[in-house]
Amino acid sequence: MSRTRTALAAGLTLLATAGLPAVTTGGASAATGTLHVDRAPGANCSNSGSGTAAQPFCTVAAAAAVASAGQTVEIAWGTYPEDLVITRSGRQGAPIVFRGKARGDGSQDAVLIGAVEGPSNGIKVRGAEFVEFENLGVVTNSQALSVTVDGAKQVKFTAVHAFGALLITNGSRQVTYARSNLNGTYGKPGVTVDGGSTGVVVTTNTVFAGYEGRPSVLVDGAPGTVVVSNTVYADCATGIALDGASAGAVVKNNVVDTARSQNQRCADTAAATGISVAPTATDGTVVDYNVVDPRSDGAPYRWADTAFPSQPEFTAGTGQGAHDFVAKVYEPRSPDGPQAASTDSADETAPGMLPVDRIGDGPADDPTVRNTGTGKGYRDRGAVESRDFGSVFTPAGPVRLLDTREAVGVPGTEAVPAGGTVDLQVAGEGGAPLDGVTAVTMNVTVTDPSEDGHLRVHPHGTALTQTSSLNWTAGRTVPNLVTVPVKDGKVSFYNSSGGTVHLIADLAGYYSAEGRLTFTPNSPWRAMDTRQDVRTECCLRPAGTVGAFDALDVEIHAPNIAAATLNVTVTEPGTDGHLIVYPGTELMPAVSNLNFQAGETVANQVVVKVNEGHITIRNASAAPVHIIVDLFGTQSY
Template sequence: MEIAWGTYPEELVITRSGQPGAPIVFRGRPRDTSPQGSVRIGAMEGPSKGITVRGAEFVEFENLAVVTNSQTPSVTVDGANQVKFTAVGAFAGLRITNGSRQVTFARGDANGGYGKPGITVDGGSTGTVLTTNTVFTYSQAPASVLVDGSPGTVVVSNTVYGDCTTGIALDGASAGAVVENNLVDTARAQSDRCADTAAATGIAVAPAATAGTVVDYNVVDPRSGGAPYRWADTGYQTRPEFTAGTGQGAHDFVAKIYEPKSLDGPQSVARDSADETAPGMLPVDTTGRAAADDPTVRNTGTGTGYRDRGAVEGRDFGSVFTPAGPVRLLDTRAAVGVPGVQAVPAFGQVDLHVAGTAGIPASGVTAVTMNVTVTDPTQAGHLRVYPHGQERPDTSNLNWTAGRTLANQVTVPVKDGKVSFYNHSGGTVHVLADLAGYYSDKGDLFHSLSPSRLLDTRSAVGVPGVQAVPAFGQVDLQVTGLAGIPASGVTAVTMNVTVTDPTEAGHLRVYPHGIARPDTSSLNWTSGRTVPNLVTVPVKDGKVSFYNHSGGTAHVIADVAGYYSGEGRLTFEPTGPWRAMDTRKDVQSPSSVRPAGTVGAFDTLDVEIYAPNTAAATLNVTVTEPGADGHLIVYPSNELMPAVSNLNFQAGETVANQVVVKVNRNRITIRNASPAPVHIVVDLFGTQNY
């Protein structure tokens, strides 16, 4: 029976039974995405006893909110069997009594009033399963979850709040119970010490309930000041004492049930640590979502190892990176990634399928990092790279003049397995894209670093002497163990690489040390030009290699922005792209308004990157209308300006480069290191968040 949205103030008493395999089902039609409370039974305004199932069998309830204005529980199961509640809110409590058998209350809410438990199982009821619920009660109640004289009860994966009252109590002859994977907080207002600490026990098991009972994989919050455990009338203040005295709780924690995300603070012990094999475990959490593997936490649970304890699976994390390549995904000159050899036409678009190619998974990919090159453009213009199917953004990734070949690294969200390339120019252009890696739910985590120089062949940094890289020559650079990069465990490094003083046109290939030299490029230059590009490259043997594919010499510079490894706190949230700053226009940020105007000679520009818990940002930074030659330095706000560069330009030209930069206090700073004003445009493509 499907119940239409609405409020039904009358009492609902069920006495008729269904059949095995054909239960009577009362299902509320969800009004929105909330799994609880879509249809309301009972009323606060007049007499109501909510729902009572009396003596019936094989009855199920789904998507209901049940209230009452009396001391009667919202939901009562009285001498009934094989009754199941899913996503039901019992907002004045649940009681299972009078010898009821095989009753399941799952993915629900149960709130007790003053002096009243959220859930009571008593009267010799057996085989009750309480799983994946949120339970709350106020002071003076005997417990939030009270099992009294009812053996074989399963209390699994619930989040239980008891405001200065016992969290979970097994009283009377309630032997053979299973209490696992629960989060229990009995503190006042969920965080403060209780005046009566004796009443604020976390988990209490009476002497007659200990036989065959299992207590394990729970987290008991100690902030109430009450004993975390009471077993057979003996209190235990710590988990080791409890385990030593009872043999129980070997995988329990006495710790805060929730820890806010931080870069270096404690992490929640509830994450990825549950016993997946416990009876009553569901394949989804209370919101109906499947388990999610938090990549920032080691998997210590059973089964898959990444089920969370409590009613809700934490999902406050993004994607992680898998270094790959470099390998070519797109080349319009050679029909790679496209059906034929054809330049991208004026104001034309190429949709590139990336999922399922070149080792990229067929599903679950959230973003890709590519080195994108344009060559043979017949007119000046710019390229926009963005998620397929999304409205074309008013942003840019590469800006060119007619005839010039140039490259830029791009990290772009993936939609429908594809990304799109739009030629915003009145002429044709060839486009190449070389894979550097992809983001998904499995991979490595980023560690942002303050910019630091790893290589400079002009001043013997990273090399034994001052010498330009010779024609068709190679430099092998040690990156691990330097500039904040660990000596081991590093899978990839992100650097801003600059070529300067090249004597002939050519390109640079940056690739993992020790592998066969790839037929891809990272930077392209003409004789005499200084050209930068951000490069993310896998690390082998602690090194990366630079190959000068030209007939002349060139100096090479590399400034580190961060590295990837198997452990860390940061995950990537692809976004946009959207414009965070354009000095040619008035720009309003959450904290201020910057009026349109250039950034003066040797002046700085602060850009707000407003996202919670952001440690680093992936940006495309463009300089336009510069009055003189110079470069930009992008660095974390409130830090000393480093002696590095991110973007080099000549007077009058428009130049873009990807920048990955550490964020301090939601801001970055950009220094115009030139003797004339410039305009600066900043497009955000994602953030690394903790």
């Protein structure tokens, strides 16, 4: 058994947090209210009651026997070792909904229906209409199907994870199975759609093949089936097979791996076809935007009984798969390695596409990969949206978020006491979004310290560690550029000294999952030194100090540049003061990047937005200074 299959078996109870949008048009005779099911000790359950929260049903079957259109059966966390046969129907706009509740401790385990210890037949929907299932796990013994839809219509499954197989059969119509884990069982595919079923949508699932060489997904005599955005594993078997009268199918945005143990060559390569479409299923069928892993050494495609060993040959021979890739389904992230073909390359307009992936996350735009999909262009193929790129930096400001001298970011103007902590809200401030911020970069300054000490900047609510972000001696004003993780939208500052100190923090940018900037490092390059003549793009700047309260323009040019990482140095200042570094042509903000005393040389790192290829450095002192600027890297679109 592969590691991924084992993980699926162990983790099939993963609870998804968002489902397919439900129809909201109400029915005139729809029932209202919720039926409760809870067999936990102390729940006071009874199958002869009315299913109230005070006296819930003991079994899901008892609730299913009385549920009416418009009602929700809320199933408390736990395992329910029973077969569940659904025959009662809802109505248009008023479905019967069976919804599992999470454990409530953050583990996100789903409610389990069935048992593996004895005979169990999972969930069967027979002839019912307008029924929905959400956030469930279905376990059966090794031979039984986990979920069967038999002659039913308008049935939706969202995050219903099945250890056994799924069968949709007997003329079922408009059935959607979404955002789930599905395992094939002995001699049965992970998903089978057959028996003249129509309008079936299988979307955003992770599917494993059954044993004995059966496909992972088999559509047999079911026209118009949509198989979209699934991740399909088939151990030396066919990944997705369209057979019988299955014309008019759509097979898009899937990731298919038919290799042995997901990465090895198969002994029987003829059995390991990625996508197979029988002659009886080709009419009106569309196959495109898929990724087929070649490591099984089987044919990526079989169309009307002809095998095609490559994507170009498949497209040339059939007109299909023009946007397909035959490539590894996963590429580990590395500076020089290839990127996964599935990233930012899906057809967002394909039928059956959902607003979230299998685990409930929305689309994430990988800034290191060119967008090649349709729509916004950055949906991924397969069931799970890749977030392998970590957080992305976005420059912001510079803007002052904290100044204890001026009641900025804090309620008063008192200095921070010895051993004192300041909690600062950063999410939603200074141009940073309210949600999704993982870290911020700030220029942090201490001033008026009464004793020697150091400052610890750390995520809000976390234990202090033996680190320091900024060190000072009594009476000195000292800045430093700090990058710190954000928790609960906040960061914290701890005064690790025996005296008081005032704190200043200016936002330079933030990290999140969204963004389009990539960092390009430079070997340190001197962009400006006022002690020497400097040739700029427009003219020659002769050597000379920057006057009191005067500004210096510095050109920073790179393709599509948005921000720069610099080391800025001040030398030979005639008096105490500070420098302000900000985007060129913008109004000067009330911030500081580097503080100095008369006669000293001081440096600090700066991250600053670049406006039209320029930044501005203001000498905020009453005497001339020399300024040196070294470029270490740029952030570009």
